[in-house]
Amino acid sequence: MKKITLPGVSFPVSQAAMGCAYLGSREPEDVAFELLDIYYEAGGRFLNTAHEYGHGLSERTIGKWMRTRGVRNEMAVTSKIGEDHSAPAALAMHGDELRVDIDETLERLGYDCIEFCLLHLDDESVPVEEILDALDEFQRAGKIIYYGCSNWSTARMDAAAVYAKSRGYHGFVMNEIEMNLTRRNIVNAESRIKWLDGDYIAWHERTGMAVGAYSPLAAGALPKLCVGTELSAYQNKAYNTPYNREVARRLMKLSQECGHTQVELQIAYLLSQPYEFPVFPILGGRTQEQLRESLRGLSCPFTREMFEYLHPKEGEY
Ligand SMILES: NC(=O)c1ccc[n+]([C@@H]2O[C@H](COP(=O)([O-])OP(=O)(O)OC[C@H]3O[C@@H](n4cnc5c(N)ncnc54)[C@H](OP(=O)(O)O)[C@@H]3O)[C@@H](O)[C@H]2O)c1
Numbered sequence: 001m002k003k004i005t006l007p008g009v010s011f012p013v014s015q016a017a018m019g020c021a022y023l024g025s026r027e028p029e030d031v032a033f034e035l036l037d038i039y040y041e042a043g044g045r046f047l048n049t050a051h052e053y054g055h056g057l058s059e060r061t062i063g064k065w066m067r068t069r070g071v072r073n074e075m076a077v078t079s080k081i082g083e084d085h086s087a088p089a090a091l092a093m094h095g096d097e098l099r100v101d102i103d104e105t106l107e108r109l110g111y112d113c114i115e116f117c118l119l120h121l122d123d124e125s126v127p128v129e130e131i132l133d134a135l136d137e138f139q140r141a142g143k144i145i146y147y148g149c150s151n152w153s154t155a156r157m158d159a160a161a162v163y164a165k166s167r168g169y170h171g172f173v174m175n176e177i178e179m180n181l182t183r184r185n186i187v188n189a190e191s192r193i194k195w196l197d198g199d200y201i202a203w204h205e206r207t208g209m210a211v212g213a214y215s216p217l218a219a220g221a222l223p224k225l226c227v228g229t230e231l232s233a234y235q236n237k238a239y240n241t242p243y244n245r246e247v248a249r250r251l252m253k254l255s256q257e258c259g260h261t262q263v264e265l266q267i268a269y270l271l272s273q274p275y276e277f278p279v280f281p282i283l284g285g286r287t288q289e290q291l292r293e294s295l296r297g298l299s300c301p302f303t304r305e306m307f308e309y310l311h312p313k314e315g316e317y
Contacts, residue, residue, distance in 0.1 A: 001043030001298060004278055006210040008173040009146055011115075013076050014046040015271065016298055017212065019284040024061030025054030027286065035291055036065045039283070042295045048176075048212070048282045050080035050120050051101045056108045063109035072111060078212070079105045080120035080150055080176070093123040095134040102138050117144040118176055121192055122152045128160045136169045150176035150212075151194045154203040161207070172209065175200075179213035179279065181251070181269055181310055182222055182244045185237065204277040213270050216281040216294070217263065218244075226252050226262045246317035250310055260300045263290075265310075267297025272307060 003012035018039040023032035036047075049058045059079060066072040081101035084092035092101060098119075106112060117138060119131065135147040149157060149172050157172065164171030178184070178195035194200070196211060204211055217223055221239035224231055225248035231240055251262040260268070270281040285291030 001045075001295075003045075004280060006173060006278055007208050008170065009210075011076070013280070014044045015280055016044060016267070016295075017046040017048040017078065017280055017282045018044055019214065019282045020047055020049040020058045020062050021053045021284070022058070022286070023049075023054075024057030029061055029064070032061045033065050033068070034288060035285065036062065037069075038288060038291050039295070040069070040071065042298075044295075045074050046076045046078070046280070048078045048214075050083070051105050052080070052083045052120060056104070059105055059108035063111065067110060076115040077109065077111075078116035078118060078176075079109070079114055080118040081105060082123075083120040091121055091123040093119065093121075093126045093131060095130050098131070098134045098138075102143055106143060113142055113144065115145045116174065117147045118174070119147075119149045119152070121150065122156055124153075124156060128156065128163050132160060132163055132167070132169055132171075136167070139170065146170065146173045148172040148174035148176065148209075150214075151192060153194070154199060157203065157207075157209075174210040174212050175204070176212035176214055176282070178215045178218075179211060179270065179281075180216050180218045180222060181247050181266055182218040182239050183241070185239065185241050201275060205275055208277050210278040210280070212282055213279055214282045214284075216270055216283065217266055219284075220286075222248060222251070222266060223263055242317045243312060246312045247310060250312065254306060254309065258301075258306075260297075261293060263293045264297035264300040265302070265306070267294050268300035268302035269307065269310060271298065272302040274304070274307065 002015045004015045005012050047062055049062055081098055082093045084090040138144045161171055184195050218239050221231055221235035251265055255262045267281055270279055273279045283294045285294050
């Protein structure tokens with residue numbers, strides 16, 4: 001697997017990260033280890049987890065896998081903090097809460113430091129000053145190497161950048177956000193979740209900051225729209241729209257013409273952005289075959305014509 005350079009980061013990372021949200025919970029440890037082995041054998045060295053995933057089971061599982069395989073020094077680990085699922089919809093973005101989270105994250109992983117620490121969500125009632133002071137403190141203490149955000153508004157990312165500059169802090173090095181070929185149903189979508197629309201593209205073009213593309217297959221909804229299997233209630237609400245159904249139809253047509261599967265094409269799309277900022281997909285396969293199919297997408301050719309075709313224009317859907 002190729003490596004890519006993220007602006008502001010001193011070491012290269014794999015062009016696709018491994019999403020570990022369900023490892024140790026929905027996927028029991030033996031299944032999780034098999035998936036991690038497949039990603040590793042494909043050359044992947046970039047893991048993505050969160051303090052909240054499986055209430056710590058994801059972090060514990062990948063920590064154990066790295067120890068068992070003796071590969072910690074090869075891996076770049078991202079974890080996300082600041083979300084508290086012990087209370088419904090609770091965030092934990094105050095400095096003291098972030099301090100508890102980062103220490104728990106490191107304890108669960110079993111290592112003293114992670115490469116990337118992101119803020120999982122945002123609580124706009126907490127000043128960016130308080131949040132960045134805490135992240136800078138973790139960095140100076142050697143607990144994290146870099147930090148970034150996920151699901152933040154562009155206005156708050158701007159405010160964070162202004163404060164970081166004023167204090168001489170390194171600032172955010174990436175934004176983890178939903179990005180795939182679909183357009184979310186904005187009316188029904190949960191407000192805390194953000195997705196890469198035109199405003200974010202303009203923001204990233206301006207700043208050059210890297211995008212970690214989560215839910216690269218629209219949380220499994222787009223493969224289902226392609227083959228016509230039933231969507232879950234959540235997928236139905238967020239993704240079952242005329243635009244997304246047209247994207248699915250075009251993906252299937254393209255797949256027949258070029259011989260690559262619709263899933264391979266969806267991953268290849270994320271690697272073939274025409275924008276002036278790096279994008280890396282965070283792969284989310286549940287089974288070995290699903291993960292292998294996504295990994296095959298990393299070497300699937302993808303042209304500018306395909307990019308245009310997979311973005312239906314007004315009046316075409
Ligand atoms: N920062 C955030 O707020 C945030 C939010 C979400 C995710 N993430 C990160 O992103 C990672 C990936 O997200 P995701 O799980 O939503 O990714 P995704 O790839 O969009 O969705 C995964 C689902 O897609 C389906 N799938 C995968 N490969 C397939 C294949 N080859 N054929 C058919 N269906 C396939 C499976 O659904 P079925 O189970 O129905 O088969 C699988 O559970 C997570 O693990 C996490 O690390 C971050």
